[in-house]
Amino acid sequence: MTHTKISMAQALNQALRDAMTADESVVMFGEDVGALGGVFRITDGLTAEFGDKRCFDTPLAEAGIVGMAVGMAMNGMRPVVEMQFDAFGYPAFEQVVSHVAKMRNRTRGRVQLPMVIRIPYGGGIGGVEHHSDSSESYFAHTPGLTVVTPATVADAYGLLRKAIEFPDPVVFMEPKKLYWAKEEVDLTELQPGIGTAVVRRDGADATLIAYGPAVPVALEAAEVAAAEGRQLTVVDLRSVVPFDDETVCAAVRRTGRAVVVAEASGFASVSSEIVARVTEKCFHSLAAPVRRVTAFDIPFPPPKLEKYQLPSVDRILDAVDDLQWEDS
Amino acid sequence: MTVEEHLLPSAEPVCLIDQNGVPHDHPSYRLPTKEALLDGYTQLIRGRRFNDQASALVRQGRLAVYPSSFGQEACQLAATMVLRDGDWLFPTYRDSVSIMSRGVDPIETLTLLRGDWHSGYDPYEHKVAPQATPLATQLPHAVGVAHAARLKGEDTVVMALVGDGGTSEGDFHEALNFAAVFQAPVVFFIQNNEYAISVPLARQSAAPSLAHKGIGYGIPGERADGNDLAGLLAVLGQAVKKARAGEGPQLIEAHTYRVQAHTNADDASRYRQDDEVTPWLDRDPIERLTTYLEQQGWLDDDVRATAEAGAVEVAAQLRDGLMPEPEVDPADLFAHLYAAETQQLQQQAAFLRDELAREEA
Numbered sequence: 001m002t003h004t005k006i007s008m009a010q011a012l013n014q015a016l017r018d019a020m021t022a023d024e025s026v027v028m029f030g031e032d033v034g035a036l037g038g039v040f041r042i043t044d045g046l047t048a049e050f051g052d053k054r055c056f057d058t059p060l061a062e063a064g065i066v067g068m069a070v071g072m073a074m075n076g077m078r079p080v081v082e083m084q085f086d087a088f089g090y091p092a093f094e095q096v097v098s099h100v101a102k103m104r105n106r107t108r109g110r111v112q113l114p115m116v117i118r119i120p121y122g123g124g125i126g127g128v129e130h131h132s133d134s135s136e137s138y139f140a141h142t143p144g145l146t147v148v149t150p151a152t153v154a155d156a157y158g159l160l161r162k163a164i165e166f167p168d169p170v171v172f173m174e175p176k177k178l179y180w181a182k183e184e185v186d187l188t189e190l191q192p193g194i195g196t197a198v199v200r201r202d203g204a205d206a207t208l209i210a211y212g213p214a215v216p217v218a219l220e221a222a223e224v225a226a227a228e229g230r231q232l233t234v235v236d237l238r239s240v241v242p243f244d245d246e247t248v249c250a251a252v253r254r255t256g257r258a259v260v261v262a263e264a265s266g267f268a269s270v271s272s273e274i275v276a277r278v279t280e281k282c283f284h285s286l287a288a289p290v291r292r293v294t295a296f297d298i299p300f301p302p303p304k305l306e307k308y309q310l311p312s313v314d315r316i317l318d319a320v321d322d323l324q325w326e327d328s
Numbered sequence: 329m330t331v332e333e334h335l336l337p338s339a340e341p342v343c344l345i346d347q348n349g350v351p352h353d354h355p356s357y358r359l360p361t362k363e364a365l366l367d368g369y370t371q372l373i374r375g376r377r378f379n380d381q382a383s384a385l386v387r388q389g390r391l392a393v394y395p396s397s398f399g400q401e402a403c404q405l406a407a408t409m410v411l412r413d414g415d416w417l418f419p420t421y422r423d424s425v426s427i428m429s430r431g432v433d434p435i436e437t438l439t440l441l442r443g444d445w446h447s448g449y450d451p452y453e454h455k456v457a458p459q460a461t462p463l464a465t466q467l468p469h470a471v472g473v474a475h476a477a478r479l480k481g482e483d484t485v486v487m488a489l490v491g492d493g494g495t496s497e498g499d500f501h502e503a504l505n506f507a508a509v510f511q512a513p514v515v516f517f518i519q520n521n522e523y524a525i526s527v528p529l530a531r532q533s534a535a536p537s538l539a540h541k542g543i544g545y546g547i548p549g550e551r552a553d554g555n556d557l558a559g560l561l562a563v564l565g566q567a568v569k570k571a572r573a574g575e576g577p578q579l580i581e582a583h584t585y586r587v588q589a590h591t592n593a594d595d596a597s598r599y600r601q602d603d604e605v606t607p608w609l610d611r612d613p614i615e616r617l618t619t620y621l622e623q624q625g626w627l628d629d630d631v632r633a634t635a636e637a638g639a640v641e642v643a644a645q646l647r648d649g650l651m652p653e654p655e656v657d658p659a660d661l662f663a664h665l666y667a668a669e670t671q672q673l674q675q676q677a678a679f680l681r682d683e684l685a686r687e688e689a
């Protein structure tokens with residue numbers, strides 16, 4: 001395939017399409033994923049193309065959806081399921097934490113669950129309550145789950161393909177505010193491995209560590225900082241679990257300063273884990289304490305107030321300014 | 329009476345005034361009084377106007393989203409008309425008309441959908457729980473409120489609303505079971521509008537009807553034509569009476585139809601044909617009641633004028649209340665999370681205050 005300009009939603013759709021073509025055992029199901037094509041149209045046209053045995057609507061019950069996926073994965077299939085929104089995945093929490101995460105371990109590796117739970121997450125779309133949660137920390141905290149989140153169109157395609165091929169269950173977090181962002185991509189080349197972070201921008205002065213919806217904001221901040229004379233590296237985690245200590249620490253050691261940027265609330269979160277790891281591993285390279293720009297520790301606010309909750313370029317730049325620069 | 333006779337719903341949905349406005353006798357249910365029907369008519373006209381005005385305002389960007397109950401107004405209103413002041417209502421996101429008819433200020437009813445706060449009204453003032461968006465999760469709460477009322481010796485009844493899709497969630501089943509085991513005075517009222525967003529009823533349940541779902545829990549089920557206000561008032565009225573009399577929870581299914589898309593953000597043409605919708609337009613709850621009342625000679629100019637005045641008033645309330653941009657205070661973000669604000673929240677509130685002050689400077 002040559003370069004085409006597509007949105008993240010289209011890239012995810014193409015990844016599902018290609019995975020279903022490549023492997024007959026891949027099935028897609030959830031709420032409104034059939035005729036409607038999903039409320040975000042990620043499964044658009046799949047039922048028409050592959051039939052309703054391969055892509056189908058279920059009764060409205062998330063625990064049922066994930067539980068059935070566990071059984072189907074036990075019996076040789078590769079289910080991909082959709083939770084319609086972040087907060088509507090919570091009824092499935094029991095299944096995810098007690099079974100999806102633990103099956104390999106409980107059965108001493110005899111039962112594997114090659115399944116993917118797709119979850120549109122995060123704010124920035126003016127959604128009313130329960131439509132904008134950042135739920136990745138619950139999953140990242142649960143041993144046995146692999147948690148990935150793309151920040152670019154190319155990664156959306158590549159990571160979803162990898163997630164479906166992966167031998168273990170993957171919680172695939174889709175930053176919903178990036179669904180419509182378009183990029184020029186070549187889908188044939190793009191296969192980032194699960195567990196590898198990537199340096200999106202190189203700069204010698206400080207490192208911004210971000211993932212998912214926070215990555216474009218971090219890149220924008222780096223752009224502004226460059227104009228003001230400060231060169232920032234931006235690391236995109238892509239994979240929260242497994243965590244790529246190597247790439248993250250290499251960047252921090254090179255720059256000696258770091259700010260973690262995340263859309264989720266900060267307390268007991270993925271962002272706090274990153275700070276802890278970087279501090280433990282790179283202490284002697286650090287010229288300043290690692291700072292964080294996260295959401296406040298409050299429920300995601302209603303649409304009219306969400307701008308105060310989301311990480312902004314200004315907040316990132318303020319945090320960078322705070323990194324104990326000798327000349328300030 | 330056998331268990332089957334006690335628990336099984338009627339063979340056909342109860343209908344007292346059919347779609348042509350023709351009244352029908354029923355062995356178990358009687359037509360509501362003239363006064364009740366005229367009151368219902370007035371409320372229907374107002375409820376419909378509320379839906380139309382809210383839909384217009386969402387197109388003008390004054391609401392973030394509006395899940396309309398257009399065509400389901402008879403269900404919305406019957407659910408509250410059968411309640412007393414001390415009773416409780418547990419609504420979903422689609423039940424704005426129910427909430428408003430309970431006496432909640434129309435603007436406060438729409439706060440969630442406008443997007444300035446998650447819930448705009450005081451739940452204790454009119455005994456209306458905050459609207460629940462996570463499906464069926466409000467139902468166990470309804471059981472808890474009802475059980476607490478019994479423990480306190482109050483004769484409160486709780487009206488718990490849920491959609492056809494919501495009956496698939498585990499919480500629906502747990503709530504029914506708890507209510508039955510504790511004999512809690514809850515009326516579970518399913519508005520079966522045949523769709524859960526794009527998913528038709530046939531993909532939701534293989535039961536003979538949703539009202540049959542009570543049987544396994546020991547809860548009597550009944551079903552009614554959801555576009556017949558008269559039948560709904562009779563069926564729901566009886567269910568409330570039984571629950572209040574200590575006969576335990578009741579399950580009522582209304583057969584209605586979601587005439588419009590799921591919300592303004594939905595495109596129903598992707599999953600259903602227009603010719604499926606058309607017959608339902610003829611079953612409109614307002615038209616049939618109007619025809620009946622006219623034939624009885626009850627719909628005089630006074631009644632019409634009163635109904636129209638109520639509709640005009642609510643539309644004006646929505647326009648006046650929703651056109652201005654609401655004032656939001658960023659300090660609210662931290663205000664109501666814990667009884668006592670934590671150190672961390674105080675620091676974060678100070679951070680935001682400082683940030684905003686710098687922006688202004």
Ligand SMILES: Cc1ncc(C[n+]2csc(CCOP(=O)(O)OP(=O)(O)O)c2C)c(N)n1
Pocket residue numbers: 031060084088091422461462463490491492493494495521523524525586590
């Ligand atoms: C737990 C949960 N899962 C998914 C959703 C997303 N969602 C919102 S409304 C809806 C359909 C609900 O259908 P139904 O219960 O029939 O009510 P209706 O919208 O028809 O009134 C879905 C799937 C949700 N709100 N909560």
Ligand SMILES: [Mg+2]
Pocket residue numbers: 491492493519520521522523524525586
């Ligand atoms: Mg429905």
